[in-house]
Amino acid sequence: MLLLTALPLAAERAILSHQAVDTVSVIDVETAKTLATVPVAAAPVGVAYDPLRHRIYSxxxxxxxxxxxxxxxxxxxxxxxxxxxPFGIVVDDSGKRQVFVTDWERDALLVINAESMLVVDLLAVGSKPAGIALDSKARRLYIANRESDSVTVLDADTPDQYAEVKTGKAPYAVAVSEDGQQVFVAGIQDDTLTVIETEEYTVKTTLKVGDKPYGVTTSQDNKHLLVANQGSNDVWLFDQQSLKEIARIKVGEMPESVSVSADSEHAYVTNWFSNDVSVIDLQQRKETSRWPVAEAPRSLGNFIAD
Amino acid sequence: MKKLATVFVAGQIALTSLAFAHGPTPQKIDETVVISAPVDAVWNKVSDFSTIADWHPMVEKVEVPEEGTRILTLKDKGNITESLDDMNADAYSMSYRLYEEDIEVFPVSFYSVSIELSEGAEGTEMNWKGRFYRADTGNFPPEHYSDEAAVAAMTEFATTGMESLKTQLEGHK
Known part of the structure; x- marks a missing residue:
């Protein structure tokens, strides 16, 4: 793989799970060309890119x-x-052989050994765990428990639970800021974003967001916070530090997941109903293009890969 | 018909205390019927949340226990309850969701529906979109509680309603 260093830096890729047609597609975000369409098992939901082993998981x-x-x-x-x-998924990018997966049915966190590809641990979390976020530097996992209206905070290396924090109603997606200081959880039934500080794991504030917020993410430069609202078909852009709303950006129909490029310039949104991906320019604060893609893109998790 | 801008309904707060059997994989429908009638005429019918029984042949009667909530009695089946999320007269759009399920009556464990009208060349385009989960959200649902059964039920309810409304408004005999 290191042979690639002589070549110009490859563009980032969007990894899309297509629930209705049982495929994972990979799209070059520069050209919007589909690089691959991979037939997979039925109804893929979560996706993750594993930069250490050059893999994609669904x-x-x-x-x-x-x-x-x-x-x-x-x-x-x-x-x-x-x-x-198995639902939400995140790869431990610290080098440890770990992939973390929420198990919706068993109310558990599954720990998978990425080398042997075996489930090596199963830890109890709240009811119907959906989204998951990892702060690999601080070694913390954050899991949104959809039916218990909470986030579970776990150690990424030991089976220790630090906190279970009450959130808005039906939390689905969760994101942790790059600096590790804030955790954001979107409650899809009361249209809230719970902001949790990570010193004591207390709720710092609760923001009002759009209708049915299914997606939340942060930009790596710690400037932006984005919430994708399935009911209002838009993305609300916030300043990550002041938590003030900056813009409401219309996207396709029933957006589900949102991810930001590594350079923090662009956001990508999977529009589950209209079968497309919205590209948002974070400087211009608007949608700059929309790619038609295969049926029912979901891509729970960070779906932008290098 | 009051021309309200956007009405958000408070019922959503109470709704969250109910435990819905959400599954991991939502399904969708997207049905459109063109009605040769002015958009306001169609909107007057559709936007009155309490009178769907007047134009939907599968609905025997409607009860309104509180503003923004309706109990539908489906013909020969039983009751399900729906709750209004949004009504936007300026955009001719409304959305609502299943509030109390009964999978024996309607084989869907949760749905949200949005109805939107627009003026097309041939008349009013009525678009009915639904997002929903099958009745049995486990991994081994019996056939009558499967994704296919849920899609069929949602599609039938949408198209039967719209076709009947079309017939009424176009004045067919």
């Missing part, structure tokens, strides 16, 4: 498994049988 709650794809050749390498309903 979760399949309907089938109790995770698909493993080579991120360079786009060949399917195999499947990890987890049982239950």
């Amino acid at each position: 979760t399949h709650p309907e089938k109790g498994l995770i698909t493993v794809i080579d991120s360079e050749t786009y060949e399917k390498i195999g499947e990890i049988k987890t049982g239950g309903q």
